Amino acid sequence: MKVGHLTGPVAVTGCTVVVFPEPNVATGEVRGSAPGTREYALLQPGMAVQQVQAILLTGGSAFGLAAADGVVRELEKEGRGHPTALGPVPIVPAAVLYDLFPGDPAVRPGPEQGAAAYRNASADPVPMGRVGAGTGATAAKWRGFEHMVPGGLGSAVRRAGEATVGALVAVNAVGDVFSLSGEPLTGGPHEPGPPNMVPPSFGDNTTLVVIATDAAFGRADLGRLVVRAHDAMAACIRPVHTRWDGDVVFAVSCGPVEADLDAVAEAAFGATAAAIETAVRAARG
Numbered sequence: 001m002k003v004g005h006l007t008g009p010v011a012v013t014g015c016t017v018v019v020f021p022e023p024n025v026a027t028g029e030v031r032g033s034a035p036g037t038r039e040y041a042l043l044q045p046g047m048a049v050q051q052v053q054a055i056l057l058t059g060g061s062a063f064g065l066a067a068a069d070g071v072v073r074e075l076e077k078e079g080r081g082h083p084t085a086l087g088p089v090p091i092v093p094a095a096v097l098y099d100l101f102p103g104d105p106a107v108r109p110g111p112e113q114g115a116a117a118y119r120n121a122s123a124d125p126v127p128m129g130r131v132g133a134g135t136g137a138t139a140a141k142w143r144g145f146e147h148m149v150p151g152g153l154g155s156a157v158r159r160a161g162e163a164t165v166g167a168l169v170a171v172n173a174v175g176d177v178f179s180l181s182g183e184p185l186t187g188g189p190h191e192p193g194p195p196n197m198v199p200p201s202f203g204d205n206t207t208l209v210v211i212a213t214d215a216a217f218g219r220a221d222l223g224r225l226v227v228r229a230h231d232a233m234a235a236c237i238r239p240v241h242t243r244w245d246g247d248v249v250f251a252v253s254c255g256p257v258e259a260d261l262d263a264v265a266e267a268a269f270g271a272t273a274a275a276i277e278t279a280v281r282a283a284r285g
């Protein structure tokens with residue numbers, strides 16, 4: 001597996017591409033009410049396509065989905081994609097977060113930025129903080145934008161027997177962020193709800209997660225990892241999955257390791273929680 005980034009520090013936006021070996025099995029689930037996605041329907045149970053070539057996380061709100069075109073173009077050059085009678089068609093699910101403020105709202109990741117992120121992909125340790133899809137990410141906006149702090153990109157790895165589980169998270173939440181032990185990372189006590197909650201602009205937030213494992217699971221079992229990753233999001237971001245968030249978790253099984261499903265699911269929980277924490281700590285310095 002490789003990860004590549006395009007970071008635009010002036011416009012305060014960017015994108016991150018996760019490139020997967022094949023064969024693999026992919027799935028995903030949206031729990032926020034304001035998502036922006038591409039190819040998401042293909043990841044659901046019963047769909048004919050089981051495998052992806054890459055997953056894109058990007059800033060730029062719905063405009064940023066155009067960055068997936070660049071990733072598809074690069075994969076096509078390499079002859080990678082779902083086989084069809086007229087050649088392979090690359091499958092690149094994508095999800096966006098809203099980072100048009102406080103950067104330049106007229107500058108968003110597009111095909112060239114997506115292609116550049118793909119070309120930058122490597123197996124090196126993933127940089128964290130204000131990089132790639134986390135460049136313009138923010139958090140802690142439920143009390144009003146004056147309380148907003150940087151979000152960011154984070155990653156973490158956990159083991160479950162012989163299996164490895166990795167999580168990559170872009171934190172752009174309306175809620176406050178906490179460590180798994182309960183330490184506040186972005187503010188004070190968690191007291192959401194009327195009359196204290198200030199409704200943000202619709203769809204201005206989203207936390208995006210990619211789970212990858214070398215454990216050999218089918219789509220149905222892989223869904224348990226998605227559930228536990230969403231559980232970790234709920235444990236570390238308060239409030240989460242709101243009307244103003246587009247929270248999405250993707251999960252990909254891309255290895256042959258035989259492993260206990262429950263153990264791997266718990267590893268996904270731990271990796272997601274740790275990645276959320278490291279995203280915010282790295283972004284805030």
